Amino acid sequence: MSLFPAPSPSGVSVRPVNDEFHGDLLEISMGPHHPSTHGVFRMQVTLDGETIVKLKPVFGYLHRNHEKLGENTTYLASMPYTDRLDYLNSMTNNWAYAIAVEKLAGQPVPERAEYLRIILAELTRLLNHTCLAGFLLQDSGAMGTPLMYAFREREKILELFEALSGSRMMCNFQRFGGCRVDASPAWLAAAQGVVDAYGSFLDEFEALLTGNEILMARTQGTGVLTPQLAINASVTGPLLRATGVDYDIRKVDAYGLYSRFNFRVPLGAHGDTYDRYMIRILEMRESIKILQQALRELPAGPVMDPKAKLRGFRPKAGEAYGRIEGPKGEIGFYLISDGSPNPYRYRVRPPSFVNLTILEDMCLGQTIADAVIILGSVDIVLGEVDR
């Protein structure tokens, strides 16, 4: 054994073994029953005092054969299953899957449906980031207050979803070639009301804790992720942009009609927990701009391509990968068709799962209290990680 341990990928050198001088290391299994693992997730942590020298994420407790189910059901029947991937963001999951199938079948989408999809996706982004900010502050010990305020706003968006799709969280709203139903003028007015009020909610939320010294001391400089490591681990979403890498699929692919919209992509500089928190807050403010524009410019017309075929849908043989910028990062679906009603291969590229792989690198050398908020700032949903 070498006297000087090799530094970990994140550049932090840690003590590898027990020895008499330093005393014993303490192994703790955080989870699957733990208040802040955000579901049935487990971190096998080895501690030196309170410092983490080893962290092994263990997951799979929520595995339910999602991809195999996708191969054994028709294309359309998989749509409700995608709701259950990242159960906070069913609208974006639906959209990503719809894009993949539409690519496979060469199915066009009417303009109104594209606008509606953008509205719903940005509302989902607001919902997800609000929840995340609430949970992150809860994990840092702020006793429920930010979480409760976040959930109050989330509820408003969920009510919109329920009014439109019939379900709060399991929306099952997108179809290949458009959306299931059209939004009524009353719904659009309600959405406009929520969007208009959201900016002031964000101001209030930020006034509570963003500039708080304890929060800044807790999050600044902890859980640093370098851009190199982030790119090598194919991290996407706010996590990647917090490291300063300009990569937003809304800009890169300009899928849907995003090229028509004016919005900016906020970038962090340090890649620490505070940047990850702030990037989400700033992204929400950009989302509000997109929503205002989309609600203003929403064109009339059908929301479903009249030629679209739902029953007996058999795309020609081939393969397609559809991806969008979900709130948590790149959510993609890879489909291979052999001309039958079911996909030959159905593969999900879940952002939470990929983003979770660098958890140990961010946590090494930090304390156990930091590990909790670092995990919170990664933003995982176990339904998507385990599939």
Added chain:
Amino acid sequence: MTWPGLSLFSLPLAAANPADSFLERAPLLLRDLLTGALPDPWRWLANSLIAIVATVVVFASLFAVMTLAERKVLGRMQNRPGPNRTGPFGVLQPLADGIKMLTKEDIVPRSADQVLHLLAPITLLAFSILTLAVIPYGRNLVGLDLDASVLYFFAAGAATELSVFMAGWASRNKYALLAAMRALAQLISYELPLLLAVVPVVMLASSLRFTEIVAAQGSWAWGFFPQWFVFTPWGFAGFLLFFTASFAEANRAPFDLPEAESELIAGHLTEYSGFKYALFFMAEYFGMFALSGVAVTLFLGGWNAPLPFLTMVPSYVWFALKLFPLLFFFIWVRATFPRLRMDQLTRFAWKFLVPLALINLGTAAFWSLTTGWSGPLQLVRWAIAVTLVVGPFVVMGRRLSAGVRPRQYRYA
């Protein structure tokens, strides 16, 4: 033998001397009514028993009220109603909680240290009640008027952390062990600023007895300005230091690291259930009452009225009126702030609170040396003392939060 209780009805409701009024003397009269007929050594014993029972009963009911109030206030601050199902406005919630706690199964882990596991909540509660004994709640209301009650209070208060360590160690649970470690580190770090913040009061009042410290604050300058220690520069700083450190002593947010829920599940309470858990809970609230009560006694004038003509209101009412805002403040802070990390917690104590408390000691010394200054010199005295308090606070506060600031973000 006389029957002192008989004189009870002959007393005026409002007397020229506030100390003689009926409401002020009511506790004494009640005690004499109950025990006046007993022979001397027995009477002393009975009086002590009455004091013990009264303290425990009053604070146990205050604990019940406080749990409800905390949940209600927290609920309101978090924009939800709080408990409202049991009785009107949920007022029976503490009763329901108590019944639930009492009927729950008491689970002891097989590998736990059975004796220590049982002893920890009992000793914790015992020491917490001991701290409550010496605080003067009113003119005639002090359980035990010790010579060195300040020392007694902090000795008993420090022993409570030992029970937390005991609980953490005996549970044989890794989270509990980490919590025990944290509790000890917190005890060593925060006992010092807590005590140092009190030393100036002892210097200026030249007594270690709580009742005399209260008496030293019992006058009014120019007939309306109360001479409470909090209204002096060193007293104000001392009050803030004491109150900050007492958050850590009472294990309350944002210094609730031993039971940090999001990290250590429940810390030292992880392996406790049922009535033992309730005892821990109770002891923590007792600790909070005791520390708030001492903050009132040492800095906020104790049971003294803020204005001379208000002395017709009994002293214990004034004590309660000063105690409740402090308790409310505990809840308010809990609903607002995130938690510190362990290393930040200790750094905050050693690099900020302890030096400030030491400097404050010098300020208090200066203040007591210059009591003779009058006229324009009085202004000079205030100016120097305020500088001695504010200057170090600003300088060290800057150093403490160096490198931590809001950031500007660029857009692609």
